[in-house]
Amino acid sequence: MARTFEKRRIGQTDLEITTLGLGCASLAGIFSAVPADQARATVSHALDAGLTYVDTAPQYGLGRSEHLVGDVMRTRRHAAVLSTKVGRLLRPVSPASQDKGAWVDPLPFDQVYDYSYDGVMRSFEDSLQRLGVHRVDILYVHDIGAATHGAEANKPLWAQLASGGYRALRELRDSGVIGAIGLGVNEWQVLMDAMALGDWDVFLLAGRYTLLEQTALAPFMTTAAARGSSVVVGGPFNSGILVGGTTFNYAKAPEDIVARVKAIEAVCRQFDVPLPAAALQFPLTHPVVCNVLPGPRSPAELDGILDWWDIDIPVELWTSLAARGLLVPGTPIPGGTA
Template sequence: MASRTFEKRRVGQTDLEVTTLGLGGATLAGSWKPVPAEQARATVRHALEAGITYFDTAPHYGFGRSEHLVGDALRDHRAGMVLSTKVGRLMKPVRGPYDHGTEFVDPFPFQRVYDYSYDGFMRSFEDSLQRLGMNSVEILYVHDLGAGTHGVEGNKPYWEQFTKGGGYKALRELRESGAVQAIGLGVNEWQVLMDAFAVGDWDVFMLAGRYTLLEQTSLTPFLSTCVERKASVVAAGPFNSGILAGGETFNYAKAPEAVVTRVRAIEAVCKAFNVPLPAAALQFPLTHPAVCNVVPGPRSPEELDGILGWWDTKIPTALWTTLADEGLLAPGTPIPGGTA
C-alpha cells in the first residue's frame, strides 16, 4: 500500500503517465559499490510500497544483473507500472577473468558489444525481455549513442548504424506494433539529442546530469525544443554523481574546485532557508515543463527512505528566486512564479 501520493505527469503525447519520482537501476547492479542481490530487490519493492510507478534499467548495468534483479522484484506487480530499458549494447559471454572496463563491481560474465543497427536493436530488445522475465516494457531508450561515449570519430559508424542501418526504423516498428509505447534516447550529453530530433519524432529522453541544480547547460536549445516538439525528459543523475548529496564526485570523477565553490554557494542559500541541499537538488528539475520525472539511484531501502525524506521537504519559492538573484541559476531557468 502506497504511503504517499505522487504527482503524475504524461510522457510526451503517449497515454503513459509516470510518478514524478522514479527509481534508477544502475546502482542496484553494483555501480562503484557492491549491492547484494536481495538488497537490490528489496529496494525495488520498497519503492513500489512507497507509490513509485516508474523504474529504469538497462543491459549495461551490471551486464544484465540489473535487468534480472529489477525483473525479479517487478514481475508480479506490473499493473500500473512503467518500465524502461535500453538498446545499443549486446552481451557476449566470456570465460575467465577479464577487464570489463566499467564501474560495475562483479558484473555478470559478459562482454559488451555495441550495436545500433536494426538487427542489433531487435535482438537487444528480445534479450532484455528474457532477462526481465517479462513480455513487454513501456519505454525503450537508445543507450549512450554519442561522442561522449564513443568519441567524435568513433561515434560516426554507430550513428550510421542508427540512422542508415535501421536502428531508428526498429524503434519505430516496435512502437507502431505496440511492443513498446514510447521511444527515446538515454545519454549524458544533450547535443546528440538535438541531432536525434533531426532523425525523427521522439516521446521521451533520459538525460543524466545535464539539467540539475548545479548545471543547466541543456536549457536551450534542447529543453526548449522538447517543449516545442512535445517530448518529455526524464532527469537522471539529479545529484551530479554525488556532489549535490554530500559526495565529492562530479560527472563520475573528483569535482574540480570551481564546481565545489559553486556547490558551496548553492548550499549556503539552502541553509538560509533550512532546506537540505539534496532536497533542493532532487526537486529542482521538475520546475521545467519538459521534465516528467526525476530518477535517483538508491542502493538500499534505507537510502530510498532518505531520498523520500528529501522529496517530502517543502521548498519555499523564495529559495529558488534567491538562487536566481545570486546568479546561481542560468538565465531563463523556469522557477515557481517565473524564470531566473
C-alpha cells in the first residue's frame, strides 16, 4: 500500500523526489548474494510503497544492478526519478580472471575508470542499454576522489573530469537529455573541489552526514546550500553500525565509534525510539538534504525501513543529543541548531 511521502526539489531543477529513496547497490549482491527475483521484487515493492527515487550505477554488480532495476523500470518508467552514474566503463572479461571485488555473482565485466568527455558519453549510453530505457533523470560522477583512487592516482582522473567530463554532463543537462547532474562519493572534500569546477544540482554523499557523523556539515553543507544544490544522503546507517551491526565504513568499528553509538542509543531509549529510526530520519533535519537513500536487500527489509520511517520522533530527542555533545555544534535540528 502506497504511503504519502514528503517531496523535496532537487536543487533548482524541476525534479521532485520523495524524501525516502531506494539505493540499489545491495540488490546487486555486495558481500552476499541476492537472488534476481528478490532484487526485482524489492524495486517493485519500493514503487508500490510510494517511493519515487531509485538510484543505481554500473559498478553495482558490474552491470547487474542496472539490468535488474531496468527489468522493473522498463514497465514503470513513469513511477520514479531514476539516477545512475558515470566514471566507470565495463569491459568483458573471463569470469576466471575477473576482479569481482566485494560483489557476489557479478556480471562478467571488469571496470575501467574514465571521467573524460568520451568516457562520460559512452558510460551514459551503455547505462541506457543495460537499463533498457531511453532516459535517466540524474547522472552522478561516481567515486572520484582520493578515498577511492589515492591522492596521486586521482590527479589524472580529476584532470579528465575538469577538461572534458564536466562539459559532457553540462551538455547532456543543458540539452534536456537528463534533468540534473552531480557527484556520488563517500568523501565530502572532493565535492568542494567540484563546486570550484562548476555548477551542480545534487550531490549523493554516503556516510558523512549521519546521526553518527556530521563531518560534512561545514564547509560542504553550508556551501551547497549557498549554491542552491541539494544533497542526497546515502549510507544513513554507516554501513551497519546504526542498525545493530559491527561495521563502520565497511570495516570493523573502532572502540570510540562503538562507544559513541552506545551513547546515542541510550538517548534514543529514553524516548522509546529505535536507534535505526532516528538514524534514518536524522539527515532530513538539514534543509539542504532532499532524500535519504538506504539499501534494503529484500521487500521484508524495506518494510522494516518503512516501519522506522513511520515512527514519530520527538523534538526532545534531537535536543537531548545536542545537549550531550552527540551532534556537532551548528547541526540543524527541529527548533534550532545543536
